[in-house]
Amino acid sequence: MKHLTRSLFARTALTLALAFIVFQAAAFWVVTRTLIVPVAERSADDLAGLIVLSAQTWVELPPETRAAFERELARRHGLRLTTINVGATVDAPQFAFRKQIEAALSRRLGDAVALRGVPDKAAAWLDIPVGGHDLRVGFFPDRYAVKPPLAAIAVILLGTFLSLLTALFLVRRITVPLARASQAASQVGAGELPEPLPETGPAELAELARRFNVMAAEVRALLDNRTILLAGISHDLRTPMTRLQLNLEMLRDTPNSARIDRANSNGARIDRAMADLADMNRLITGYLELARTTQPEPKARFDLAGLLEEVAADSNLAWPGAAPCEVAAGRLAVRQIVSNLIQNAQRYGGGAPIELALECADKQARVIVRDAGSGIPEDQLEKVFRPFYRLEESRSQATGGAGLGLAIVRQLAETNGCKVTLRNRAGGGLEAVLEMPR
Incomplete structure (x- = not known):
């Protein structure tokens, strides 16, 4: 039970249900004050006017026609007119908007009116002294009264039910992907590679x-x-x-x-x-x-052209220089990446001169290392970044390296927000490109 109440569905459903109930209560209060009560007061005044007018009409009618008039009132409006004592000795049954009807009758008759009832009867009665007669006028409250509390409760219950359905629909759309992610995370923690999560929704x-x-x-x-x-x-x-x-x-x-x-x-x-x-x-x-290489180096702003000049001097590489190009990156990581790329080019470049270039754009800087060696087969351009991977061609036969140089370069670049790619040159040789945001 505790787990259920702590679930996303339970909390979302409860939040939506409470919000809906509060909204419905506020809406019901506004509708009651601005619509139901004014309409009830108007209806009560109309009923009071009908009662007074009917009583006055009854007095003015000839005695032989009064019985027909009483029947017509009962059939059309549910009103009872009689001079007989009906035994209305108790308080009338309570019904909605009784106060509004009594107030309207009091205004019409100029005297305080209290509705009376007959024991075990549903009708409400009042006495109207008119034309020397004591008329008893009765009506059935169910014919005129409404039941706003029941209607409000029904609306609130329906809204709460719809809120729960909405919560179930919304939470299901959220919890199903989260459950998949949780299961996949458990697989990753166990050293397994889970199926890719669907990137939808x-x-x-x-x-x-x-x-x-x-x-x-x-x-x-x-x-x-x-x-x-x-x-x-x-x-x-x-x-x-x-x-x-x-x-x-x-x-x-x-x-x-x-x-x-x-x-x-x-x-x-x-x-x-x-x-x-x-x-x-x-x-x-x-x-x-x-x-x-799994730990990123704190970023700092430095002149990339100056750094390349230092690396070129350490590698005995001719560097024509370039305009200042400030970047925000890990300086030591960039230095090691460029140094490894230059060493790789010198090792496999066939003894030809190595070309080092810098392209500095508004949002990105590119360091390019070109050699004139035999290049790398297209299907192995990505494989050479794997640890301990050695080519079967002449590039690997000339060295006895451990196969970690390019793996270190790729890992350093990705950890520090850079990108390293290799591509074969059209005229022969290999081009290594280091890209980094400025």
Whole structure:
């Protein structure tokens, strides 16, 4: 029960029902004061006028025609005229707008009128002394009275029922997508990739579904990268560790008497062991750099042209310079991205000069690194951004890298609000473009 009252449907339905009841109460009060009461007062005055006029007409009629007049009044208007004592000794039954009728009769007759009733009878009676006769006039309140309280209750109950139906319809449109998102979030938390949420419905829910789908894909990619990273560490470190262990075993197994004669051989083994350690350190550094790319760098304003000049100088790259171009981004992240792109171009550019360019527009800045190498097959332009992915063509055969350079570039760019794309040049070679908002 507690869970039900805390549900979105229960709270929405209760809110709508209360709001509707308050609105209906206010509307009923306004309608009563501005429409029902004035109409009731007019109807009461008309009834009072009919009663007084009928009494006066009865007095003026010949005695032999009065009986027919009484029957006609009863048939047409439900009024009873008689000089007989009907035994109206008790207070008349209560009915709606009785006060208005008594007030109208009092104004017409010039004296206070109180309606009387006969025990166990529904008619209301009053005495009218006119023309020397004591006339008793009776009418049935049900013929003239209305039942506004019952009508109001019926309207409020109907409105409440419609409010609950409306709440059910609205909440269902909201809760069904939210329930799907909750289930999908549980799957993401368990490391699974759920089916994409339908990006339909109201704009807010469609945007929520779209962002959730993007988040789920990013989480899945992050988990895949973590798995690939751990597998790459175990695979890439195993080879130099095995070589290092072999060299150490060979050094330990060498007899003491032969160590002097084999000094040069042992020195070579030590050099290979140091190279293996250097390879291991380089691999670990690359893994740590990839792991750190998941945290965005605080943005700061700086001159992108000046930064490119520094990177070009560090990379021994000819840089013609460019006009100042201020951007708001992570300076260290942009520097590392450009440095990695330049190193990648130098490594696979076939020894041809590397071209570095800067395009500075009003809302966006673009850093372009061009080489004249063999390029990348079109179907692998996106795959090279995966961790540990190596091309089967000559670009990968020339290096023994861990396959993390472009993965670090892509992760750094996305984390810091930038975009990196690769495309083959028409005249041969590769073009890497870094885009960032200004």
